[in-house]
Amino acid sequence: MLLPLLPCLLGAASGDDGFRTAVTSREAFAQPASSLSETDRPVFFHGRNLFRQVWIVAPADDDTVDGLGPVYNRLSCIACHGKNGRGFAPAGPQEELRAMLVRLSVPGVGADGGPLPHPVYGDQLNELAIPGVTAEGRAVVHYDDHIVELAGGERVVMRRPVLSFRGLQFGPLGGDIETSARIGPAVYGLGLLEAVPDDVLEARARSHGGRVNRVWDVARGASAVGRFGVKANQPTLRQQIAAAFHGDLGITSTLFPAENCTAAQVACRQAESGGAPELTDDQLDAVELYLQLLAVPDRRDIAQPDVRRGEALFASFGCANCHVPELPIADHPRRPEIRTGSIRPYTDLLLHDLGDDLADGRPDFLASGREWRTAPLWGIGLAEQVGDRVGYLHDGRARTVQEAILWHGGEAEPARERYRRADPHERRALLRFLESL
Amino acid sequence: MGGELLRRMSGVALLLMTAAAAAADKLVVLTSYPEEVFAKFESAFEREHPDVDLDVVWRMPHDAAPFLRDAGRGAVDVYWAASYRTFTTLAAEGRFQPLVVDRSQVPGRVGPFRLSDPENRFEAVEMAGFGLLSAPRVLAVRGLAIPTEWSDVADPRYDGLVVLPVPSRVGFAPNMIDTILQAHGWHAGWSLVSRIAANAKLMDAGSMFLTDEIAAGRAGVALTIDFFARSAIANGAPFAFRYPSTGGYSFAHVAVLADAPHADAGRKFAAFLTSSAGQALLGDRDIRKLSIRPDSYGADAEFNPFADTSAEPLRYEPDRGIRRYALINALFDQLVTQRHAALKAAWHAVRQAEQAAASTGDAEAFAAAAAARRTLERLPVAAADADDAELLAVFDMRRRDATAEARAKAIETEWSDFFARNLAEATRQAEAVRVRVAGR
Known part of the structure; x- marks a missing residue:
């Protein structure tokens, strides 16, 4: 029994030591940090089970996991984060949104300083509802294809999503509706991202560009630095989790205690609750710990010449200006496993203007409709190994990493153009580097 | 849609019309x-x-x-x-x-x-079948082969390496335990379950999966339902899975x-x-x-x-399994779950006594060790009673009927006393053999 105790005996390592996994199977994103203590182990697996739990319509005999809806998008967290990895966009209008949702708002600023929810449909289209309650409607994704030609003659088919709706049950959305389609992101390494100090982000923004989002911290009742979500619109992992339970599953928590029904949704408001709140603080603690302590895949093939060449090109093209390889972290206030050191997430966690092609036109706190948080790239090389289907970028429009690169605009346009004009060997090397992450 | 909105919506073009592809x-x-x-x-x-x-x-x-x-x-x-x-x-x-x-x-x-x-x-x-999930690398450390039959993991060489799900807490396990009982017979089947339990760590409905224990190297073999094992293997886990010849299915x-x-x-x-x-x-x-x-x-x-x-014809009858699964869960809990440490100790003592007797060739010691084993294998429910409709109804109805629950608890108390008495007696008998052999 010595082996399982080793992390305790040795103590937690610094930075991402103890948070990397050499597992490259389809379970690569589901590994506990090796520094996970024996004390936290049962909590970690409890959190894992809640993350995989299919939630139940209340009332139910299993009253610890009831309270789904009344309106919701999917029945479990894992539905949109398959194998803890990224989701995907529908292939076309004939397919439902299975790992994707659509945020809604109207022009203006909400009570917390974020987007102003639609008065009837709220801040997210909930496509499903429990029996006896009316679901809001369905989103449909069409694609308009266009071709981008790369140096050397390679032609890449790019698909631009075109969103429409059917079966809207509470009337039209209105001409001023703001929408933003989102696929589920990968969920490993989040505890490490949480440990990047605020002042590091602010200093980075001052010295290298990009913007810190300032968002609303519900627990503290105060403005805070945003770092989670594709617009960096959540300040803490705990709030990100609670918001997703609330918005995607219709599960209330102490952070979001009211059911996800607008005034116009009468049956929704009258539906039976699964408790007050439905997700207990202990359950939220467990899911939070689980996501904080999921290990990050170790890099592979780093000594390969093409990978090393690709890494150099990643820097020289300018990709690393925003996809910053290394960030410092401080001791995590609640997770002794996370200690001062450095991590290699390939993000600066800042907002950047990515141009018209990617813009959703939906401001979110300080983030404009053209701004997105730099996506962490660690583990991206295993995305297609882990997931049956995966998409890239916030709405999954990109089916490959190369397509994702080619959608970059705005501040990233120079880097994108260097990639597009690079010779095929260089492009291949850069992609090989990304595969090694 | 105004020009300003169109400009802002340039990334995700939006159509507000109702889509034509509405499901009927x-x-x-x-x-x-x-x-x-x-x-x-x-x-x-x-x-x-x-x-x-x-x-x-x-x-x-x-x-x-x-x-x-x-x-x-x-x-x-x-x-x-x-x-x-x-x-x-x-x-x-x-x-x-x-x-x-x-x-x-x-x-x-x-x-x-x-x-x-x-x-x-x-x-x-x-369908899903029951069988044995193994970690060959863990077993190899002890020089053990991949087990293929239920009886393989009852061997003392597997002591501490086995994971056994508790049937009253883990959904698929009642069917699996009854598969062993129906295949091997009531008394021989319970003896086999008891010996496997003596080698095992018990797994209840907690947060850990059987595959977690195997993947972490904390165990080398688990009794399980096939899809957990086969899916883990298909997803890259270095495991092996075998269907025993006396298997059964869940549908x-x-x-x-x-x-x-x-x-x-x-x-x-x-x-x-x-x-x-x-x-x-x-x-x-x-x-x-x-x-x-x-x-x-x-x-x-x-x-x-x-x-x-x-x-290899199947021997498992699912309708029979449904009738008696509540009884089997209760009996398992009294024999194994409620006194796991004592059960392990008793089997350890009996196995030591048998080895000691075998090493001396002392016929009386051998007979005494066999008697200790028979004591340990005693059951409070006879094979015929395991299909008795009245007894089965008591356990089947206990969650819905207070009288049945009271009767079931009274029976469980009798079983608990029975097993406690016999485990202690078997341990004493085994210790006597050890003392006898040591005194030669």
Whole structure:
């Protein structure tokens, strides 16, 4: 029994030591940090089970996991984060949104300083509802294809999503509706991202560009630095989790205690609750710990010449200006496993203007409709190994990493153009580097 | 839409019109399958039937029947789950409508055993077998081979390496334990279970999975249902899985509710599940269940239960299992769960006594060691009583009837005293052998 105790005996390592996994199977994103203590182990697996739990319509005999809806998008967290990895966009209008949702708002600023929810449909289209309650409607994704030609003659088919709706049950959305389609992101390494100090982000923004989002911290009742979500619109992992339970599953928590029904949704408001709140603080603690302590895949093939060449090109093209390889972290206030050191997430966690092609036109706190948080790239090389289907970028429009690169605009346009004009060997090397992450 | 909005919406063009591809029909399916399973069937079904919008409602098997009798009544079209007991209960209440099944393709049987309802009120859609999941690397450290039979892991060399699920806490385990009992007989079967338990760490309904223990190297072999093992292997885990020759199966079924509001769509879904396309999904690396269609198995199939039954007939009777599973759970808890440390110690003492006796060739010591083993193997329930309708009813009804619960608790107290007495006695007998041999 010595082996399982080793992390305790040795103590937690610094930075991402103890948070990397050499597992490259389809379970690569589901590994506990090796520094996970024996004390936290049962909590970690409890959190894992809640993350995989299919939630139940209340009332139910299993009253610890009831309270789904009344309106919701999917029945479990894992539905949109398959194998803890990224989701995907529908292939076309004939397919439902299975790992994707659509945020809604109207022009203006909400009570917390974020987007102003639609008065009837709220801040997210909930496509499903429990029996006896009316679901809001369905989103449909069409694609308009266009071709981008790369140096050397390679032609890449790019698909631009075109969103429409059917079966809207509470009337039209209105001409001023703001929408933003989102696929589920990968969920490993989040505890490490949480440990990047605020002042590091602010200093980075001052010295290298990009913007810190300032968002609303519900627990503290105060403005805070945003770092989670594709617009960096959540300040803490705990709030990100609670918001997703609330918005995607219709599960209330102490952070979001009211059911996800607008005034116009009468049956929704009258539906039976699964408790007050439905997700207990202990359950939220467990899911939070689980996501904080999921290990990050170790890099592979780093000594390969093409990978090393690709890494150099990643820097020289300018990709690393925003996809910053290394960030410092401080001791995590609640997770002794996370200690001062450095991590290699390939993000600066800042907002950047990515141009018209990617813009959703939906401001979110300080983030404009053209701004997105730099996506962490660690583990991206295993995305297609882990997931049956995966998409890239916030709405999954990109089916490959190369397509994702080619959608970059705005501040990233120079880097994108260097990639597009690079010779095929260089492009291949850069992609090989990304595969090694 | 104004020019300003169009400019802001340039990334995701938006059409506010209602899409033309609206689904014409709706379908509500009640299930207890995990997301990885139902989502793949949902997706494939909707591809085949784009005119049907499928909504999934989830309930654990024990909560499905109350839901269908009450809140879900008239709102659910299809019940789809691995809970033979629930299907038989609901069918008896007249809650299902008959299905039309092509028996030339979907036999509804494996060898001598019926999978589906003889009145076609519910139909089998998949099977799962019980067996042994191993970590060859962990076993190799002790020089042990991959076990292939239940009896292999009762060998003292596997002491501390085995994971055994507790049947009263882990859904698939009652069926698995009764598979051993039916195959080996009541007394020999319990002896085997007891000896396996002596080598094992018990797994309840906590947060850890059997595969977690094996993956972490904290155990080398687990008694389990095949899809956990086969799916883990398909996802890259360095495990092995073997079906013992005395195996058994758990079945899952589908039924269309008698009061289904969308019965036509429900029948389409039921037909899809048993179709070649539906059955092919069972081979998905996240599902790994066994098909109920013989034509699903190619010559290179990893395992073919239809071929298997011709070579080694199954001995498990699922209806018998349903009748006595509550009794077996209770007996297991009194023999194993409630006194696991004492049981392990008693088997350790008896095994040591047997080794000591064997090493000396002392016939009296050998007989005394055998007597200790017989004491340890005593049961408070005779084989005939294990199928006694009155006794079975006490345990079956205990959750619903206070009188039955009181009677069940009284019986359990008697069993507890019985096992405590016999474990202590067996340990004393074994110790006497050890002392006798040491004194020679």
